[in-house]
Amino acid sequence: LVAPHLGKSHHLHQSSTQLLGNIGVSQLALEPRHHKRTTTSSALQSLSTAAANGANGDVSEMEDGLPVDNFQPRTMKVLESFAFFVRFSAQTILEKRALRRQGRSNRRRLRHRLKQLVFRRKYKHAVTDEDDTMAQPEEADENLGIRGSIRKLGESRKNLTRLVGYDSSLLVPAFSYLILGAFTSSIVPHFYSACISCVASGDPNRAKLIWAIGGLGLSHVAEALFTGFRGALFWIAGTRANYNVRVKLHRNLLMQEAAFFDSTETGFLLSRLNNDVNKIGMVISFHVNVVLRQLAQFFFGSVFLFRIQPKLGFVTYGGIGLVAIASWLYGDFTRTLAERVQELFAESSALAENSFAMSETVRAFNGVDSETKKYEASQYDALQLEEVQAWAYGTHKFVSDTLQTALKCLLLFCCWKLGRANAVPAAKLTSFLFYANYVNESSNEVGDQWAKVQAAIGASTNVFDLIRRVPAVRDPKTVTNTLLELSAAQDLINRAQEQSQKKDIIKMTDMSVTYGAMEKPALKNIDLDINEHDRVAIVGRSGSGKSSMLRTILRFYDPSTGQCNVEGVDLRDMSRKDIASKIVVVEQEPHLFPLSLIDNVLYGVEKDSIDEETGEECYSEKYRIAVTGALSLAGLPVTGEENDLGLELDTRVGEGGRTLSGGQRQRVAIARALVRNPTILLLDEPTAALDSKSEQVVVKALRSAMEKTRCMMMVTHRLGVVRSLGVNKVVVLEQGEIVEVGEPEKLLSSGGIYSQLAKEQGILPLSASLLQNNEPELTHI
Numbered sequence: 034l035v036a037p038h039l040g041k042s043h044h045l046h047q048s049s050t051q052l053l054g055n056i057g058v059s060q061l062a063l064e065p066r067h068h069k070r071t072t073t074s075s076a077l078q079s080l081s082t083a084a085a086n087g088a089n090g091d092v093s094e095m096e097d098g099l100p101v102d103n104f105q106p107r108t109m110k111v112l113e114s115f116a117f118f119v120r121f122s123a124q125t126i127l128e129k130r131a132l133r134r135q136g137r138s139n140r141r142r143l144r145h146r147l148k149q150l151v152f153r154r155k156y157k158h159a160v161t162d163e164d165d166t167m168a169q170p171e172e173a174d175e176n177l178g179i180r181g182s183i184r185k186l187g188e189s190r191k192n193l194t195r196l197v198g199y200d201s202s203l204l205v206p207a208f209s210y211l212i213l214g215a216f217t218s219s220i221v222p223h224f225y226s227a228c229i230s231c232v233a234s235g236d237p238n239r240a241k242l243i244w245a246i247g248g249l250g251l252s253h254v255a256e257a258l259f260t261g262f263r264g265a266l267f268w269i270a271g272t273r274a275n276y277n278v279r280v281k282l283h284r285n286l287l288m289q290e291a292a293f294f295d296s297t298e299t300g301f302l303l304s305r306l307n308n309d310v311n312k313i314g315m316v317i318s319f320h321v322n323v324v325l326r327q328l329a330q331f332f333f334g335s336v337f338l339f340r341i342q343p344k345l346g347f348v349t350y351g352g353i354g355l356v357a358i359a360s361w362l363y364g365d366f367t368r369t370l371a372e373r374v375q376e377l378f379a380e381s382s383a384l385a386e387n388s389f390a391m392s393e394t395v396r397a398f399n400g401v402d403s404e405t406k407k408y409e410a411s412q413y414d415a416l417q418l419e420e421v422q423a424w425a426y427g428t429h430k431f432v433s434d435t436l437q438t439a440l441k442c443l444l445l446f447c448c449w450k451l452g453r454a455n456a457v458p459a460a461k462l463t464s465f466l467f468y469a470n471y472v473n474e475s476s477n478e479v480g481d482q483w484a485k486v487q488a489a490i491g492a493s494t495n496v497f498d499l500i501r502r503v504p505a506v507r508d509p510k511t512v513t514n515t516l517l518e519l520s521a522a523q524d525l526i527n528r529a530q531e532q533s534q535k536k537d538i539i540k541m542t543d544m545s546v547t548y549g550a551m552e553k554p555a556l557k558n559i560d561l562d563i564n565e566h567d568r569v570a571i572v573g574r575s576g577s578g579k580s581s582m583l584r585t586i587l588r589f590y591d592p593s594t595g596q597c598n599v600e601g602v603d604l605r606d607m608s609r610k611d612i613a614s615k616i617v618v619v620e621q622e623p624h625l626f627p628l629s630l631i632d633n634v635l636y637g638v639e640k641d642s643i644d645e646e647t648g649e650e651c652y653s654e655k656y657r658i659a660v661t662g663a664l665s666l667a668g669l670p671v672t673g674e675e676n677d678l679g680l681e682l683d684t685r686v687g688e689g690g691r692t693l694s695g696g697q698r699q700r701v702a703i704a705r706a707l708v709r710n711p712t713i714l715l716l717d718e719p720t721a722a723l724d725s726k727s728e729q730v731v732v733k734a735l736r737s738a739m740e741k742t743r744c745m746m747m748v749t750h751r752l753g754v755v756r757s758l759g760v761n762k763v764v765v766l767e768q769g770e771i772v773e774v775g776e777p778e779k780l781l782s783s784g785g786i787y788s789q790l791a792k793e794q795g796i797l798p799l800s801a802s803l804l805q806n807n808e809p810e811l812t813h814i
């Protein structure tokens with residue numbers, strides 16, 4: 034909310050995404066044992082300082098380093114929080130039981146159905162109305178209790194290994210150090226109990242004592258060394274996991290179809306990319322690391338334990354089993370909770386992102402309070418669940434520690450009994466107690482970390498789902514079979530030859546387009562041919578489907594029926610690269626990247642040279658000359674006297690191109706089109722936001738662009754531009770259907786919808802306007 038005010042402060046260039054990032058970091062940094070606490074405080078400090086500067090414009094109005102605004106988000110009383118935890122837990126248990134019952138009946142149905150399939154003749158009258166309810170094996174699987182959890186863990190491990198792409202050079206030493214560390218640590222109690230026996234019994238044998246102390250020291254040092262290496266390698270594994278998953282997720286999100294972004298908010302995706310992915314790294318570098326180490330220690334400790342006193346070893350295991358059950362249940366509960374908490378954080382990030390992006394509107398309509406209310410509400414939901422996590426942790430700690438204490442007391446009593454009966458020597462019993470404690474501690478730590486692993490798996494579930502998401506609009510499959518490849522290539526050549534004889538560049542055949550969220554199609558049964566050298570204007574009232582037609586040609590959406598061909602090839606058979614090389618669009622309000630002019634014009638073209646001074650990649654002279662020419666043709670020269678703005682190819686244009694005016698941004702977009710020499714030029718309301726002088730410059734630039742293309746298609750409300758751009762074909766749309774097609778002047782005099790639209794803008798047929806110019810009095814009639 035402070036974003037609009039940032040201009041006044043030193044955070045001039047801080048974008049909403051950065052602010053969102055700071056908030057994300059703060060949430061993460063509050064994680065126990067997380068190493069980013071300093072970032073949190075500086076992030077929060079920078080936000081609060083900016084808030085103070087922005088809201089009051091004066092730092093002196095701050096009290097005790099806090100902004101004057103004494104808004105305080107609501108929180109629950111501690112008792113209320115505990116009551117919420119009890120209610121929530123009871124509800125979750127009931128839900129789980131219900132789902133498990135449903136899962137059982139689903140499995141029964143599944144078995145029944147399998148029987149039907151196998152003994153088809155016997156079960157002639159198959160039950161049909163059960164099929165729908167059976168279609169939820171996935172959901173039922175989620176509630177299979179221990180088996181479900183193990184399967185889920187296995188799936189997550191497979192996902193992780195595939196996505197993270199570790200190599201053995203990292204994994205082999207990491208696991209070797211882990212095992213070596215655990216082994217050396219398991220020797221420690223042996224030497225320790227030997228030392229204590231020597232000290233307690235006042236043993237005069239000095240060599241024995243030195244051996245015990247030396248062994249203790251050496252095993253500790255070796256353990257420290259292995260632990261250090263193991264820690265570093267697992268840390269690296271964690272950061273690599275974050276890096277790999279984040280880059281892959283970012284790429285897969287960018288490949289999704291336009292409809293995906295219609296229904297998913299950016300803040301939601303950013304939250305997945307930052308918060309959720311961090312959890313994955315954390316789980317590998319810390320939790321999995323600790324769980325494995327403790328498991329290894331548990332194993333080695335158990336070997337010693339059973340060697341010393343097998344009977345008591347079983348008693349110890351009985352107790353540990355109970356603690357393990359408690360930890361398992363707690364882990365399961367935490368996983369469900371973590372999944373929900375991450376979901377809520379993602380929703381709340383989406384809200385924050387929206388309010389930052391709309392900061393001017395928020396300011397203009399005094400919306401700070403309502404935005405705060407929405408954000409606070411979504412954070413409050415997450416807070417409630419986090420407090421449930423805290424209470425669950427407390428409860429688990431109490432249960433498992435009590436069980437362990439009971440076990441320790443039981444073991445001490447058993448040892449005392451054995452000692453009294455002289456069944457086992459005292460030194461052996463001391464050693465046993467040390468190992469029992471050692472194994473106990475390891476199992477306790479496994480239980481604690483297990484819950485955290487489960488929580489992280491819960492949090493990362495959505496990330497895996499997004500990474501595996503296959504876009505609905507995607508490149509055609511590459512044909513691998515050589516014969517098929519040959520025939521496909523031949524097919525393309527044939528079509529290209531046919532096409533060169535024909536003249537149509539774009540051909541729409543009985544094409545309809547329906548957006549996912551809409552019932553009514555945006556375009557209905559469109560049949561349209563656009564030929565070589567055609568300059569087409571798509572006109573019609575608002576919502577008639579004009580932009581939808583351009584988006585379909587760009588293959589942002591696939592037709593629901595019919596097809597759209599470009600140069601004889603169905604768009605669905607063309608890759609994104611092919612489409613981008615043939616079709617270029619100039620949008621009404623082009624969004625530029627916060628890069629230099631040349632980077633924006635050549636966006637998507639790989640840099641082909643290295644700057645000798647900085648060592649960074651750059652464009653070669655060949656590209657620089659081409660871009661200078663394109664910018665000059667587009668009416669935004671960067672050289673000579675006409676460059677009154679003092680622009681250079683390397684001038685940066687700010688976020689969204691905000692350092693340029695709307696008309697100048699449009700000219701950059703035209704230069705982007707000019708430099709590519711596309712087959713098809715698409716224009717979306719090219720002059721809508723321009724004054725008449727800028728319009729003249731842009732129209733001139735567009736004419737230059739059109740000369741370089743095979744055809745042009747333009748969506749426009751301003752019909753004056755139809756004449757100035759020399760359009761030869763007008764297509765009139767109404768409610769998604771083509772209602773008129775023809776030459777503009779003919780349509781103007783036909784008395785149809787186009788002439789009506791033109792009349793509303795004071796545009797008359799050429800003959801009439803000539804008449805009007807010669808005989809002004811006629812205008813009154």
Ligand SMILES: Nc1ncnc2c1ncn2[C@@H]1O[C@H](COP(=O)(O)OP(=O)(O)OP(=O)(O)O)[C@@H](O)[C@H]1O
Pocket residue numbers: 295548549550551555573574575576577578579580581582
């Ligand atoms: N992304 C979308 N998701 C769902 N429906 C959409 C989407 N984009 C457009 N529509 C719907 O499709 C119809 C046609 O919209 P389109 O943007 O193509 O109209 P238009 O003629 O370009 O309108 P305008 O001149 O106001 O820009 C409208 O009813 C609109 O509500």
